[in-house]
Amino acid sequence: xxxxxxxxxxxxxxxxxxxxxxxxxxxxxxxxxxxxxxxxxxxxxxxxxxxxxxxxxxxxxxxxxxxxxxxxxxxxxxxxxxxxxxxxxxxxxxxxxxxxxxxxxxxxxxxxxxxxxxxxxxxxxxxxxxxxxxxxxxxxxxxxxxxxxxxxxxxxxxxxxxxxxxxxxxxxxxxxxxxxxxxxxxxxxxxxxxxxxxxxxxxxxxxxxxxxxxxxxxxxxxxxxxxxxxxxxxxxxxxxxxxxxxxxxxxxxxxxxxxxxxxxxxxxxxxxxxxxxxxxxxxxxxxxxxxxxxxxxxxxxxxxxxxxxxxxxxxxxxxxxxxxxxxxxxxxxxxxxxxxxxxxxxxxxxxxxxxxxxxxxxxxxxxxxxxxxxxxxxxxxxxxxxxxxxxxxxxxxxxxxxxxxxxxxxxxxxxxxxxxxxxxxxxxxxxxxxxxxxxxxxxxxxxxxxxxxxxxxxxxxxxxxxxxxxxxxxxxxxxxxxxxxxxxxxxxxxxxxxxxxxxxxxxxxxxxxxxxxxxxxxxxxxxxxxxxxxxxxxxxxxxxxxxxxxxxxxxxxxxxxxxxxxxxxxxxxxxxxxxxxxxxxxxxxxxxxxxxxxxxxxxxxxxxxxxxxxxxxxxxxxxxxxxxxxxxxxxxxxxxxxxxxxxxxxxxxxxxxxxxxxxxxxxxxxxx
Amino acid sequence: xxxxxxxxxxxxxxxxxxxxxxxxxxxxxxxxxxxxxxxxxxxxxxxxxxxxxxxxxxxxxxxxxxxxxxxxxxxxxxxxxxxxxxxxxxxxxxxxxxxxxxxxxxxxxxxxxxxxxxxxxxxxxxxxxxxxxxxxxxxxxxxxxxxxxxxxxxxxxxxxxxxxxxxxxxxxxxxxxxxxxxxxxxxxxxxxxxxxxxxxxxxxxxxxxxxxxxxxxxxxxxxxxxxxxxxxxxxxxxxxxxxxxxxxxxxxxxxxxxxxxxxxxx
Numbered sequence: 017x018x019x020x021x022x023x024x025x026x027x028x029x030x031x032x033x034x035x036x037x038x039x040x041x042x043x044x045x046x047x048x049x050x051x052x053x054x055x056x057x058x059x060x061x062x063x064x065x066x067x068x069x070x071x072x073x074x075x076x077x078x079x080x081x082x083x084x085x086x087x088x089x090x091x092x093x094x095x096x097x098x099x100x101x102x103x104x105x106x107x108x109x110x111x112x113x114x115x116x117x118x119x120x121x122x123x124x125x126x127x128x129x130x131x132x133x134x135x136x137x138x139x140x141x142x143x144x145x146x147x148x149x150x151x152x153x154x155x156x157x158x159x160x161x162x163x164x165x166x167x168x169x170x171x172x173x174x175x176x177x178x179x180x181x182x183x184x185x186x187x188x189x190x191x192x193x194x195x196x197x198x199x200x201x202x203x204x205x206x207x208x209x210x211x212x213x214x215x216x217x218x219x220x221x222x223x224x225x226x227x228x229x230x231x232x233x234x235x236x237x238x239x240x241x242x243x244x245x246x247x248x249x250x251x252x253x254x255x256x257x258x259x260x261x262x263x264x265x266x267x268x269x270x271x272x273x274x275x276x277x278x279x280x281x282x283x284x285x286x287x288x289x290x291x292x293x294x295x296x297x298x299x300x301x302x303x304x305x306x307x308x309x310x311x312x313x314x315x316x317x318x319x320x321x322x323x324x325x326x327x328x329x330x331x332x333x334x335x336x337x338x339x340x341x342x343x344x345x346x347x348x349x350x351x352x353x354x355x356x357x358x359x360x361x362x363x364x365x366x367x368x369x370x371x372x373x374x375x376x377x378x379x380x381x382x383x384x385x386x387x388x389x390x391x392x393x394x395x396x397x398x399x400x401x402x403x404x405x406x407x408x409x410x411x412x413x414x415x416x417x418x419x420x421x422x423x424x425x426x427x428x429x430x431x432x433x434x435x436x437x438x439x440x441x442x443x444x445x446x447x448x449x450x451x452x453x454x455x456x457x458x459x460x461x462x463x464x465x466x467x468x469x470x471x472x473x474x475x476x477x478x479x480x481x482x483x484x485x486x487x488x489x490x491x492x493x494x495x496x497x498x499x500x501x502x503x504x505x506x507x508x509x510x511x512x513x514x515x516x517x518x519x520x521x522x523x524x525x526x527x528x529x530x531x532x533x534x535x536x537x538x539x540x541x542x543x544x545x546x547x548x549x550x551x552x553x554x555x556x557x558x559x560x561x562x563x564x565x566x567x568x569x570x571x572x573x574x575x576x577x578x579x580x581x582x583x584x585x586x587x588x589x590x591x592x593x594x595x596x597x598x599x600x601x602x603x604x605x606x607x608x609x610x611x612x613x614x615x616x617x618x619x620x621x622x623x624x625x626x627x628x629x630x631x632x633x634x635x636x637x638x639x640x641x642x643x644x645x646x647x648x649x650x651x652x653x654x655x656x657x658x659x660x661x662x663x664x665x666x667x668x669x670x671x672x673x674x675x676x677x678x679x680x681x682x683x684x685x686x687x688x
Numbered sequence: 689x690x691x692x693x694x695x696x697x698x699x700x701x702x703x704x705x706x707x708x709x710x711x712x713x714x715x716x717x718x719x720x721x722x723x724x725x726x727x728x729x730x731x732x733x734x735x736x737x738x739x740x741x742x743x744x745x746x747x748x749x750x751x752x753x754x755x756x757x758x759x760x761x762x763x764x765x766x767x768x769x770x771x772x773x774x775x776x777x778x779x780x781x782x783x784x785x786x787x788x789x790x791x792x793x794x795x796x797x798x799x800x801x802x803x804x805x806x807x808x809x810x811x812x813x814x815x816x817x818x819x820x821x822x823x824x825x826x827x828x829x830x831x832x833x834x835x836x837x838x839x840x841x842x843x844x845x846x847x848x849x850x851x852x853x854x855x856x857x858x859x860x861x862x863x864x865x866x867x868x869x870x871x872x873x874x875x876x877x878x879x880x881x882x883x884x885x886x887x888x889x890x891x892x893x894x895x896x897x898x899x900x901x902x903x904x905x906x907x908x909x910x911x912x913x914x915x916x917x918x919x920x921x922x923x924x925x926x927x928x929x930x931x932x933x934x935x936x937x938x939x940x941x942x943x944x945x946x947x948x949x950x951x952x953x954x
Contacts, residue, residue, distance in 0.1 A: 059836070060829065060832035060833060060835075060836055061795075061828075061832040061835065061841075061844060062832075171837070171895065171899065172891075172895055172898075172899075174898055174899065175898065286841045287839070287841050287842065289841070289842035290841050290842045293842070
């Protein structure tokens with residue numbers, strides 16, 4: 017790693033006039049490092065790779081094909097599908113022509129797609145496969161502007177005769193012919209682009225109301241990405257796995273903006289189901305995952321260790337205990353006794369190294385987690401193994417980066433320091449506001465929302481409550497709007513309770529209620545994998561999620577978790593009064609298709625409170641069960657109803673600790 | 689590899705079965721059954737339990753030898769059809785009770801479907817050298833196309849014995865496809881599956897037919913699925929053919945309804 021080239025030293029800094037758009041950066045890398053890999057994709061069981069020069073050729077043919085098909089400067093091009101090289105290239109190809117790409121979540125249904133396509137005034141769409149084409153065709157029926165749908169994978173589309181359809185291969189062929197007769201169009205159009213142009217739209221999933229189209233300029237994306245690149249010292253030898261939804265701004269920053277700033281290589285997995293295997297094969301040096309994924313990996317490790325031989329289990333336990341004691345400190349370069357260092361070395365040889373190798377994390381230099389709170393146990397587990405996982409705080413409106421934990425300054429409960437160019441302030445009401453080069457241009461066609469989110473001098477409301485601690489690090493407590501009070505005036509921070517519960521492996525989601533009530537109470541949705549294997553070990557038979565969730569034994573298990581949270585809260589002088597008095601276990605998983613979660617899997621608390629109003633009332637009555645009928649939406653769009661009797665249970669609460677000892681508080685943060 | 693979809697409408701007869709009779713001792717499994725399978729179509733053979741469906745399929749691919757009747761495949765009467773000659777002639781099949789190598793991975797199982805296409809000799813294979821290595825790469829590529837087609841990338845290296853039933857069925861289809869068959873015989877491809885798995889399997893069967901132009905003859909219990917995906921259906925009952933025609937014609941056929949629902953005997 018010593019000979020690694022840092023950033024783009026040659027030919028100017030990304031964001032400077034010659035390098036202020038992605039197409040210009042692409043030309044730059046194709047000149048500077050034509051043979052270096054730009055993109056890899058696992059296809060037909062083999063990692064295929066494209067160099068920067070080849071990537072440029074692909075982008076050129078797609079761009080010329082789009083030009084031949086009539087895509088003009090300022091038009092919008094939707095991109096729908098999994099992370100595929102051709103979809104990334106389609107985005108850059110549109111940008112080369114001065115058109116604006118609009119990535120759409122691949123699991124959105126036709127109705128959701130129609131809203132975005134209509135609102136963004138999309139003319140062309142590039143879709144991954146038949147599944148996405150079907151949805152686009154359905155959405156197209158109600159749209160006037162959408163003219164053409166271009167698909168990457170032709171499988172199953174043989175008998176589709178719609179005139180709007182065209183394969184990407186045909187488009188590229190047309191593009192090559194167009195380029196032969198119009199050799200200068202591609203470079204001329206790229207030269208017309210400038211940093212202040214709109215680069216792309218990102219529709220935020222929106223915990224309330226319709227999605228908003230955040231418009232980001234090239235300057236927003238490139239300057240922010242470049243600050244983070246310099247903050248972390250990323251270089252063109254780094255490798256990242258591109259597996260998060262393309263419609264999420266984070267993927268575009270990690271897989272496009274930062275890759276185009278440094279010239280590093282991104283790897284696209286074979287399919288959604290193979291991400292973990294592909295991760296292992298690629299062994300990225302730079303990796304981002306939301307807490308949910310870090311948690312799932314840890315759960316899998318723990319479950320598999322249970323099945324290992326007794327010797328291995330004991331080795332694992334002993335060395336993990338040692339790592340927990342000294343691992344993080346060794347990673348941070350703190351002074352650690354020689355003996356402990358030697359034992360850690362041995363552990364690296366016997367346990368940590370092989371484990372990291374199995375997970376595909378041997379080469380990770382830099383890993384991020386953001387978007388939700390991560391359990392302190394999970395966070396320290398990875399750090400103690402020597403994986404440099406750090407928290408960051410950001411949002412779509414900031415082009416991702418607001419704060420990052422610097423190396424050697426890692427406190428699990430904070431989200432770090434502002435990145436270069438970012439200013440922070442806390443309002444009197446406790447809300448965090450920031451100002452940076454990454455601040456979004458506007459919400460597309462929504463000046464009211466823009467004005468509400470952004471002051472005229474460029475300060476953005478995050479909607480998060482937090483403060484800056486004694487180290488100059490930002491600490492986030494909850495959504496400012498969600499912090500409420502119980503009837504007796506006790507502060508009630510729902511997310512704080514929910515996250516504490518979710519740190520237990522058996523709890524997948526939790527929804528806390530309490531604002532304007534006498535006490536706090538929660539809905540719990542169990543983790544099928546963890547609770548299922550727990551039940552299996554106990555010989556507890558069940559046939560479905562619903563049945564498992566209603567078992568008295570499972571209620572006891574969850575009760576233990578709830579009471580552990582209460583015990584923890586009892587030590588907190590401010591929140592001791594908001595201990596959880598009653599809880600229930602939902603008989604179905606909370607699901608984005610039913611509108612209970614956002615597409616990024618955040619709980620929509622208000623929606624759930626309305627949908628399950630009867631259950632909420634039961635929490636605040638003395639009844640021990642409640643009958644409920646809910647509507648579920650199947651993946652094919654049909655709906656059905658499920659009726660169930662749900663048991664409501666009490667949990668023990670504890671008197672506030674007398675000597676107000678502050679517990680190791682959980683890291684709470686959020687990037688919407 | 690793919691043929692135009694017009695193959696479906698070509699009407700050319702790929703396989704004709706004429707007056708087949710098969711008996712095991714005193715039991716007549718099939719009596720005087722005749723029907724044909726046209727190139728490019730999806731042909732279903734249905735009937736209640738014990739109607740002789742599997743026996744029919746076993747006759748076609750040479751597993752059983754009927755006492756009477758002739759089978760004409762690609763215009764030639766086949767007298768001595770044996771499973772391996774059937775395979776060589778481009779007939780591949782799956783089984784009602786999955787017949788995979790349970791200890792081998794998905795990929796290896798699919799590779800076994802390429803066996804008849806392998807040309808190099810034992811010596812080269814043992815050393816994995818020269819033409820043998822090149823050939824393996826070619827076959828592996830084909831197997832990977834099937835894996836991609838059937839969307840089973842995630843289980844490529846998993847021993848099939850550890851897979852759920854629905855996936856095993858899919859792997860078995862993959863192995864049959866690996867032989868690049870002209871005629872694909874499927875013995876209850878959807879038995880024991882849940883609704884979602886059935887929908888997936890139906891889509892794969894239609895895709896195989898449309899993308900590769902493969903002629904499909906399938907036996908199935910689930911009437912709903914059969915009606916949806918087949919071009920023509922032949923109905924057997926007690927070893928006799930009781931109906932033959934399009935799904936709509938078969939659905940309303942008196943004899944078929946009687947066979948399925950029973951007739952009162954008074």
